[in-house]
Amino acid sequence: MRILFVAAEVAPLAKAGGMGDVVGALPKVLHQLGHDVRIFMPYYGFLADKLESPPELIWKGFTMSQDFTVYKTTLPESEIPLYLFEHSAFAPRRIYHGEDEYWRFTLFSNGAAEFAWNYWKPEVIHCHDWHTGMIPVWMKQSEDIATVFTIHNLAYQGPWRSYLEKITWCPDYMRGDNVMAAAVQFASRVTTVSPTYAQQIKTPEYGEKLDGLFNHIKDNLVGILNGIDLDLYNPANDKLLYKTFTKETLIKRIANKIGLQEEAGLEINKNAFLLGMVTRLVEQKGIDLVMQIIDRFMSYTDAQLVILGTGERYYESQLWQIATRFPGRMSVQLLYNDALSRRIYAGSDAFLMPSRFEPCGISQLLAMRYGCIPIVRCTGGLTDTVSFYNPASETGTGYSFDRYDPLDLLTCLIRAWEGFRFKKDWQKLQQRCMSQNFSWYKSAAEYVKIYKSVTGQPAELSKTEQQKLIFFEQAIA
Structure with missing residues (x-):
């Protein structure tokens, strides 16, 4: 045809x-x-x-x-x-x-x-x-x-x-x-x-x-x-990463986390909960929700956050100002950089995607491909691709919330931060994400x-x- x-x-x-x-x-x-x-x-x-x-x-x-x-x-x-x-x-x-x-x-x-x-x-x-x-x-x-x-x-x-x-x-x-x-x-x-x-x-x-x-x-x-293109996005042979890895060799992934922290100007700490975002800085992507709760979340936890993207000037300037209040813990990269985006997928512990609406979304698929746990709002393609994580039954692939509400997002973030402390369960969750077939x-x-x-x-x-x-x-x- x-x-x-x-x-x-x-x-x-x-x-x-x-x-x-x-x-x-x-x-x-x-x-x-x-x-x-x-x-x-x-x-x-x-x-x-x-x-x-x-x-x-x-x-x-x-x-x-x-x-x-x-x-x-x-x-x-x-x-x-x-x-x-x-x-x-x-x-x-x-x-x-x-x-x-x-x-x-x-x-x-x-x-x-x-x-x-x-x-x-x-x-x-x-x-x-x-x-x-x-x-x-x-x-x-x-x-x-x-x-x-x-x-x-x-x-x-x-x-x-x-x-x-x-x-x-x-x-x-x-x-x-x-x-x-x-x-x-x-x-x-x-x-x-x-x-x-x-x-x-x-x-x-x-x-x-x-x-x-x-x-x-x-x-x-x-x-x-x-x-997604599984050949183009493959942590086992991606030359843009600090170190390649597979779901069987997740220990090697730590090198990408440390490399990302150094590249983004964050404190080098492999035990810190590192959140990543690769997004257009527009209202659709839930940036307004993030700005409403990020101060509280960063003050309550020892988490780190790196954001990569460009978009509306208001969001760019506001996120930049917030980052100055958390030196060594929050980095805002206002540019388009495919190489850095892959290192964020491969180095972050979790990926934040609280969209107001999302026709499908590619970023959450790439995040899971690289062992980065998605934190998403249940809407559009995010509902179809990220299943609710239940640690008791060891099912699901990520953390999710329903209402487009800042408190719901904050609660979801706290749940993920607490879940990260249980390393063995977190590693199983990573392996489950990497096993998903999004070809x-x-x-x-x-x-x-x-x-x-x-x-x-x-x-x-x-x-x-x-x-x-x-x-x-x-x-x-």
């Missing part, structure tokens, strides 16, 4: 959130299952620094009164063809932000549609978030091209139709007040990145004013849990069924696909 992924982010080349991880990993697995998968993304100004060799110019197009070119290369560490949409709007060394954001991604979507119509024709275009939301609308006129639209973050819904009508073609049949609403109505299938979130967005609390629409298309809405193979199989369904084929895996799936699953077991 011919499948074209169109997205604003593709890891490891351009990543700002979980979308990049998905688009960088899922096509590799689909390729292993025998499908012709290709990726279409913007040619950002910083990509030249990350590509091993100059890409090849393959096609020139014209849309929205603009000339554009498409270059071809391959996704790093794979055989996946990668098409780069080149235009001056994407020359700046950034992925998002800027006054022209709506215009530039609308142009990008137009370019992807023209590419699919005139250069390489897929059977399915897999679109990701509002940046590609107009593609399902336009493809409605092409009966031989189906579309799958995946929602990674419903909070960002793109430009209003009144703006779109000024810059691009809005067909007469188009419905929806903005790009997200239009995409949801015209995609052959709509997916979210976890089953729980697919149910939550049908409620006013999580639906971002589109809950009525999601209830209307509920039979066309599917939640498929994200996975992409199971999820990829569900996507294959969707691709087949929207193209009129029986929605089931072929015998060859089943055999390959079993083989690859056994290889990583």
Whole structure:
């Protein structure tokens, strides 16, 4: 089957959130299952620094009164063809932000549609978030091209139709007040990145004013849990760590904790309870909860905290000020650093993720992969991936709380801090986390069924696909 992924982010080349991880990993697995998968993304100004060799110019197009070119290369560490949409709007060394954001991604979507119509024709275009939301609308006129639209973050819904009508073609049949609403109505299938979130967005609390629409298309809405690239994120051979380890050699993990403490400017103390956070500093991630209780928690315990991320200036400045009150115990790193993020996963004892809402979440999966115990709020994909830890029955993989309330978070943190004192039980919990299988193979199989369904084929895996799936699953077991 011919499948074209169109997205604003593709890891490891351009990543700002979980979308990049998905688009960088899922096509590799689909390729292993025998499908012709290709990726279409913007040619950002910083990509030249990350590509091993100059890409090849393959096609020139014209849309929205603009000339554009498409270059071809391959996704790093794979055989996946990668098409780069080149235009001056994407020359700046950034992925998002800027006054022209709506215009530039609308142009990008137009370019992807023209590419699919005139250069390489897929059977399915897999679109990701509002940046590609107009593609399902336009493809409605092409009966031989189906579309799958995946929602990674419903909070960002793109430009209003009144703006779109000024810059691009809005067909007469188009419905929806903005790009997200239009995409949801015209995609052959709509997916979210976890089953729980697919149910939550049908409620006013999580639906971002589109809950009525999601209830209307509920039979066309599917939640498929994200996975992670187990080869890319592997503590047994990750060269970015201070020392590699496995669940059988957890004693070696201590070197990563000490190394992280030294790198982050914390007191060197292997017995301290070290909390880590790798996050965007925005309201969605529960930063307001953390700021309300962190003084009390740090004063009550001997814990340490390291936070890595960037975001809203208010949160950045407030966290920085709080850190000055706990020298040697709290470190705030206001930057994006993939290497440091891995060392936080590998060196922290627990990972804090108290999200207000979370479509899926990748960080908690990476934390467990590296033996870092997740502390999460029960919402979205966090509910689907982190089970409640019961030390009496030795079940569960992390600490969790329900209400979005600072006292509930503080109580959960205290429980984890106390649990850390019981080293043998904590080590069993770490090993249980590291034994979880968050590979992409199971999820990829569900996507294959969707691709087949929207193209009129029986929605089931072929015998060859089943055999390959079993083989690859056994290889990583």
